[in-house]
Amino acid sequence: EVQLVESGGGLVKPGGSLRLSCAASTFTFNNAWMSWVRQAPGKGLEWVGRIKSKTDGGTTDYTAPVKGRFTISRDDSKNTLYLQMNSVKTEDTAVYYCTTDSHGTYYHYMDVWGKGTTVTVSS
Amino acid sequence: SYVLTQPPSVSVAPGKTAGITCGGNNIGSKSVHWYQQKPGQAPVLVIYYDSDRPSGIPERFSGSNSGNTATLTISRVEAGDEADYYCQVWDSSSDLPYVFGTGTKVTVL
Numbered sequence: 001e002v003q004l005v006e007s008g009g010g011l012v013k014p015g016g017s018l019r020l021s022c023a024a025s026t027f028t029f030n031n032a033w034m035s036w037v038r039q040a041p042g043k044g045l046e047w048v049g050r051i052k053s054k055t056d057g058g059t060t061d062y063t064a065p066v067k068g069r070f071t072i073s074r075d076d077s078k079n080t081l082y083l084q085m086n087s088v089k090t091e092d093t094a095v096y097y098c099t100t101d102s103h104g105t106y107y108h109y110m111d112v113w114g115k116g117t118t119v120t121v122s123s
Numbered sequence: 124s125y126v127l128t129q130p131p132s133v134s135v136a137p138g139k140t141a142g143i144t145c146g147g148n149n150i151g152s153k154s155v156h157w158y159q160q161k162p163g164q165a166p167v168l169v170i171y172y173d174s175d176r177p178s179g180i181p182e183r184f185s186g187s188n189s190g191n192t193a194t195l196t197i198s199r200v201e202a203g204d205e206a207d208y209y210c211q212v213w214d215s216s217s218d219l220p221y222v223f224g225t226g227t228k229v230t231v232l
Contacts, residue, residue, distance in 0.1 A: 009146075023150075035221070044209065044223060044225055044226040045158070045160075045166065045209055046221040046224070047219070047220075047221035047222075047223065061220065063219055064218060064219070066131070094196075097165055097166070102171070106153075106154060106213070106215075107153075107154035107156075107171075107172060107213050108212060108220070109154075109156035109171045109172075110156075110166075110168065110211075111168050111171065111177065112168075113163075113165040113166055113167070114165065115165050116165055
């Protein structure tokens with residue numbers, strides 16, 4: 001069974017930085033496209049960003065509110081996905097989920113989700 | 124960016140059928156995916172590619188998509204189906220390619 005386990009969440013002050021990690025097991029991580037999705041308290045789901053597999057270019061895309069502040073990277077040798085969060089704002093407070101990104105020419109969906117890690121931005 | 128609209132809540136009696144709609148401009152031309160999220164838990168994919176079920180998802184869950192509305196149908200509703208449900212599409216032409224619906228809270232009476 002595919003497993004994703006996030007870590008690294010916590011309390012951070014506005015303007016600070018935090019790095020989230022997502023450890024993957026029991027699937028071919030290096031071939032996988034991966035996404036981060038967040039959920040603010042009491043709110044819906046919001047896609048944060050995605051990284052393609054290295055064989056597909058390894059490029060990243062982000063939602064506008066985090067562009068220039070957040071960076072997604074991957075270490076295929078460690079089967080680990082990262083989310084580097086810089087210049088955080090109070091509105092970044094959320095549970096952050098790591099997900100796999102299954103895709104075809106005209107569709108993408110998240111078929112496996114981690115349990116999430118909580119980020120709280122507060123002074 | 125593309126907008127997906129869901130009713131905030133749906134109530135259904137046990138054993139009955141619940142329909143959750145997801146409205147979007149010409150959504151029938153896109154693939155729609157559905158997620159179930161129980162309180163305090165991560166979302167779980169219940170329908171992908173409009174109407175396909177992942178392994179382990181009961182046949183009671185089905186999906187359809189046409190025109191401007193996609194629908195998740197839960198037949199023979201059980202107490203354990205009480206959760207939030209989100210639809211999702213991929214819009215390649217948008218600056219926000221992964222779009223989630225607003226979410227629907229399903230309450231089992």
